Amino acid sequence: MSTQSVVTAVRVIEAVSESQPVGLSDLARTLDASKATVLRVLNTLAELRWVQQSELAKLWSLTPHAYAVAVRSGPMSSLRDIAIGHMNTLQLATTETVHLAIPDGDILILAERLDTPHVLRAFLPLGSKIPLHASATGIAFLAASEDSFIAEYLASALDSVTERTLTDRDVLLAEISAVRARGYSINEEGLSSGITSLGAAILGPGGDPLGSVSVSGPSSRIVPERYTEYGQAVHAAARSIGRSAAQAGTRL
Amino acid sequence: MSTQSVVTAVRVIEAVSESQPVGLSDLARTLDASKATVLRVLNTLAELRWVQQSELAKLWSLTPHAYAVAVRSGPMSSLRDIAIGHMNTLQLATTETVHLAIPDGDILILAERLDTPHVLRAFLPLGSKIPLHASATGIAFLAASEDSFIAEYLASALDSVTERTLTDRDVLLAEISAVRARGYSINEEGLSSGITSLGAAILGPGGDPLGSVSVSGPSSRIVPERYTEYGQAVHAAARSIGRSAAQAGTRL
DNA sequence: CCACATCGGTTCGCTAGTTGAACCGCTGGT
DNA sequence: ACCAGCGGTTCAACTAGCGAACCGATGTGG
Numbered sequence: 001m002s003t004q005s006v007v008t009a010v011r012v013i014e015a016v017s018e019s020q021p022v023g024l025s026d027l028a029r030t031l032d033a034s035k036a037t038v039l040r041v042l043n044t045l046a047e048l049r050w051v052q053q054s055e056l057a058k059l060w061s062l063t064p065h066a067y068a069v070a071v072r073s074g075p076m077s078s079l080r081d082i083a084i085g086h087m088n089t090l091q092l093a094t095t096e097t098v099h100l101a102i103p104d105g106d107i108l109i110l111a112e113r114l115d116t117p118h119v120l121r122a123f124l125p126l127g128s129k130i131p132l133h134a135s136a137t138g139i140a141f142l143a144a145s146e147d148s149f150i151a152e153y154l155a156s157a158l159d160s161v162t163e164r165t166l167t168d169r170d171v172l173l174a175e176i177s178a179v180r181a182r183g184y185s186i187n188e189e190g191l192s193s194g195i196t197s198l199g200a201a202i203l204g205p206g207g208d209p210l211g212s213v214s215v216s217g218p219s220s221r222i223v224p225e226r227y228t229e230y231g232q233a234v235h236a237a238a239r240s241i242g243r244s245a246a247q248a249g250t251r252l
Numbered sequence: 253m254s255t256q257s258v259v260t261a262v263r264v265i266e267a268v269s270e271s272q273p274v275g276l277s278d279l280a281r282t283l284d285a286s287k288a289t290v291l292r293v294l295n296t297l298a299e300l301r302w303v304q305q306s307e308l309a310k311l312w313s314l315t316p317h318a319y320a321v322a323v324r325s326g327p328m329s330s331l332r333d334i335a336i337g338h339m340n341t342l343q344l345a346t347t348e349t350v351h352l353a354i355p356d357g358d359i360l361i362l363a364e365r366l367d368t369p370h371v372l373r374a375f376l377p378l379g380s381k382i383p384l385h386a387s388a389t390g391i392a393f394l395a396a397s398e399d400s401f402i403a404e405y406l407a408s409a410l411d412s413v414t415e416r417t418l419t420d421r422d423v424l425l426a427e428i429s430a431v432r433a434r435g436y437s438i439n440e441e442g443l444s445s446g447i448t449s450l451g452a453a454i455l456g457p458g459g460d461p462l463g464s465v466s467v468s469g470p471s472s473r474i475v476p477e478r479y480t481e482y483g484q485a486v487h488a489a490a491r492s493i494g495r496s497a498a499q500a501g502t503r504l
Numbered sequence: 505c506c507a508c509a510t511c512g513g514t515t516c517g518c519t520a521g522t523t524g525a526a527c528c529g530c531t532g533g534t
Numbered sequence: 535a536c537c538a539g540c541g542g543t544t545c546a547a548c549t550a551g552c553g554a555a556c557c558g559a560t561g562t563g564g
Contacts, residue, residue: 003296003551005522006261010300017321024541034524039542044255048262049357052326058541061326064356064363069269070322071379074304074313081377084367104316105301111316114366115336125333127323256521257551276512286553291513310512 005041008033012041013062016051021059076102079211080112082248083202083241087114087213090237094230096217097123099197101130101137103211106153108138111211118217124192133172134161136187136199137212140238142172143179144201144209150176165190184231189219196222198231200238205246213238257293260285264293265314268303273311328354331463332364334500335454335493339366339465342489346482348469349375351449353382353389355463358405360390363463370469376444385424386413388439388451389464392490394424395431396453396461402428417442436483441471448474450483452490457498465490 008031015030016022024042028035042060045051049065071077083100091098091114101108108130124130132138132153142150150173158167166172179185184200191197199214215222215230222230260283267282268274276294280287294312297303301317323329335352343350343366353360360382376382384390384405394402402425410419418424431437436452443449451466467482468474474482 003257003261003292005255005257006293006296007300009255009258009261010297010302014321017324020324020326025539035542036524037522040255041258044258045262048259050262062322062324064325064328064354064361066322067325067328067363068356068361068379068381069266070314070318072269072272072314072377073316073319074272076316076319077377077379084365088367102316104320109316109320111319113336115340125324125329127320127329129320277510287513288553289551
């Protein structure tokens, strides 16, 4: 409707972000805008230190400055700062990769990750968008949400990410009940083949989910015999984070 | 010079980022712009999912979506993904907080942090801007830089952060020589009182510094008797990261 | 209990910022 | 030697952004 040069600017930023070092003509094509427009925006963003151009190839990318600005994103930074200590404890206890995911609309965004020294490990870049029905964090988040939210989410398309993603609404609802009884979710290779995860939601003061934590690793190490132990560890970590957040008086 | 609505948009984003949940009039005042302008930009950014308004207080903040876009910032994400495993090893070896900092102009930006389970620990939020002369990471970075860069940096003002920050150019130059001989830097309470850090630069294929890693903790635990051990561990970690980065073919 | 200050948000006429087609010189592939 | 693609520039047409003035709601001190 309006302020369309702002729209252009943000679209440029997002387009640059998606295909990291990228050329001018490429950008103009994906944005369906004239090169002049895109270049002018890029130059302005460069002056503001949001993008930079490699001298050799003349390709554009985002700067660390852009990261520094956006990393303070409201709910994220506070919850992440609180969660990190507890995640570390969880990581030491399980020796597997620990993830913290935070909601953004009807997806989760990977906000923090603690890696393991194992050669074989789960890998997902920070900032990844994670569908609610395809991950341990997502299912744990759903299970902690109100029924109206779940119903609304189930009304949208449930795409498969792997061949083992839960896409059947009834199966998913049954799993949600199980998670509510158990306290943690289990996702066997529904997000990446070969990776099994256990997740639990972090609850705010009102019982509303603020995000979730999970433990992930190759299915060869995260075997059913360990589900109870790891699941309880994840659940305990999520509870500790929730308690710390309440003390810190986190606001949404 | 031009495209000033883009400038306004970015300034709004940065202003929101700085004072997290913030009201309209506040923003207009700090930006020295009319409320109408600021509101129009905010509404546009809200449509693009970069900002959101809390329903109760009508205060604005950045969304996780903004984080997800900017976290892929070129040099950062690739180097961070490579570094994390090595940082974890370093953290297990020292049991202290491990930092990864990446250059942005003449400062460093804190790109990643691994916390410790210790109650007493170093704390710096992600995205913090770190002056080169006031931190272990920064001095290590300077020591690995070309002399022309160092001279240029020394020409600017060296502000004190704490009362123990090195602000004397000669002392700093002497320290840089020491770091070059030693392989790692030592910073005793120059960035935060009570915190001592040891740092080392990560070198690219051409010997140019890509960033630095450091180990930080309370001066009561990081005592001179441990400098050699921790320093060598940091140096080794930085070398490993540099080697992995070269293999991965990281581009600036 | 009433002014008064300040909040978030809206209106509207003027003007300046934004736009894209056409163009430039350069480089790499055939 | 050619041509297609690149990054970047120009300029006149015009549309989109600007801010002073204004609105009702909220709340606060006398």
